[in-house]
Amino acid sequence: MHVLGIETTCDETATAVVALTEDGRGLIRANEVLSQIAEHAAYGGVVPEIAARAHVEVLDRLIARALDAAELGFDDLDGIAVAAGPGLIGGVLIGLVTAKTLSLVTRKPLLAINHLEAHALTARLTDGVAFPYLLLLASGGHTQLVAVRGVGDYVRLGSTIDDAIGEAFDKVAKLLGLSYPGGPEVERAAESGNPERFALPRPMLGRRTPDFSLSGLKTALRIEAERIAPLTQQDVADLCASFQAAVVDVVVDRVRVALRSFGPVAGHPTALVAAGGVAANGALRRALAQQAGEAGLPLVAPPLPLCGDNGAMIAWAGIERLRLGLVDDLTAPARPRWPFAAASPREAADAA
Ligand code: ATP
Numbered sequence: 328m329h330v331l332g333i334e335t336t337c338d339e340t341a342t343a344v345v346a347l348t349e350d351g352r353g354l355i356r357a358n359e360v361l362s363q364i365a366e367h368a369a370y371g372g373v374v375p376e377i378a379a380r381a382h383v384e385v386l387d388r389l390i391a392r393a394l395d396a397a398e399l400g401f402d403d404l405d406g407i408a409v410a411a412g413p414g415l416i417g418g419v420l421i422g423l424v425t426a427k428t429l430s431l432v433t434r435k436p437l438l439a440i441n442h443l444e445a446h447a448l449t450a451r452l453t454d455g456v457a458f459p460y461l462l463l464l465a466s467g468g469h470t471q472l473v474a475v476r477g478v479g480d481y482v483r484l485g486s487t488i489d490d491a492i493g494e495a496f497d498k499v500a501k502l503l504g505l506s507y508p509g510g511p512e513v514e515r516a517a518e519s520g521n522p523e524r525f526a527l528p529r530p531m532l533g534r535r536t537p538d539f540s541l542s543g544l545k546t547a548l549r550i551e552a553e554r555i556a557p558l559t560q561q562d563v564a565d566l567c568a569s570f571q572a573a574v575v576d577v578v579v580d581r582v583r584v585a586l587r588s589f590g591p592v593a594g595h596p597t598a599l600v601a602a603g604g605v606a607a608n609g610a611l612r613r614a615l616a617q618q619a620g621e622a623g624l625p626l627v628a629p630p631l632p633l634c635g636d637n638g639a640m641i642a643w644a645g646i647e648r649l650r651l652g653l654v655d656d657l658t659a660p661a662r663p664r665w666p667f668a669a670a671s672p673r674e675a676a677d678a679a
């Protein structure tokens with residue numbers, strides 16, 4: 328089984344071909360990505376109209392390139408998977424219309440994939456993780472702890488009440504004069520910084536539900552930065568290190584609470600899984616690996632190119648759904664907002 332994956336929900340145009348092997352694992356045959364970072368850098372964030380135009384300009388070539396790299400033609404495909412949301416509507420529409428057209432012309436099934444579900448299932452592509460597992464999804468637009476019980480069966484244990492973690496990294500980077508996207512920049516600067524120089528808050532620490540709040544932390548950092556301005560390079564490094572340490576402390580505490588609430592919802596987890604762009608953060612990965620180890624669980628975090636947005640995760644989610652017969656048709660809508668996890672076990676049961 329081979330599935331083409333198309334991802335255009337944000338600022339990465341990405342395509343991939345993933346194969347399902349005999350033993351039920353995924354094999355990435357091609358994974359192409361064109362980031363628009365340069366086009367958006369001057370604005371310090373993603374400009375939706377620029378993103379949509381950039382997707383139009385490159386998507387057809389990027390699909391051809393993925394098929395070439397996989398040494399396959401459209402005839403060899405078993406399905407066309409596309410991220411149908413959530414995301415910037417202009418980009419989503421371009422990916423979805425392209426995928427629908429290909430599906431119509433090639434008569435291959437269409438798989439309209441939730442971008443967040445694709446992040447959530449990536450650990451099964453890379454490591455064959457079995458259900459159920461505890462997922463920390465931390466990206467530019469979302470921060471959630473989710474009990475992943477099966478394909479299409481997700482129960483949210485907690486989420487952010489304000490900013491996403493990636494968004495907080497991006498905002499901190501912007502206010503410190505670092506470039507976009509901020510996550511990798513803040514991490515790099517933090518390497519030569521002192522994480523104890525600034526006593527930043529750890530919002531939500533100890534709270535009994537595994538929710539997050541990041542906006543107060545970002546504000547506290549801004550106040551410190553303004554207090555000591557003008558900033559030297561060392562000040563920036565120390566601020567980044569202090570911020571990152573606070574985020575790591577918060578995440579570890581929230582994961583601890585989520586591990587406690589996991590059992591009644593989903594039984595015993597097979598793994599702690601980190602996904603989304605923020606899962607690329609080395610300090611966070613190290614802390615989570617230690618925490619998972621203490622809980623007797625493996626930490627599974629995708630290799631760096633599969634943490635951020637990519638086509639392989641869309642193709643893989645397509646395979647997961649296709650082999651269960653969960654295909655879509657040409658009426659599949661583009662969804663700027665599209666929650667992927669149920670708010671409670673009862674809601675999950677109602678949806679099933
Ligand atoms: P969503 O998946 O919620 O729709 P998105 O697709 O824009 O949002 P991703 O591409 O999955 O998000 O992740 C991008 C985010 O990850 C950005 O906010 C970026 O700053 C953050 N990020 C990337 N690398 C790192 C890192 N090393 N440390 C911290 N954050 C990082």
Ligand code: MG
Binds near residue numbers: 337338339467635636
């Ligand atoms: Mg992105």
Ligand code: FE
Binds near residue numbers: 442446467635636
């Ligand atoms: Fe994403």
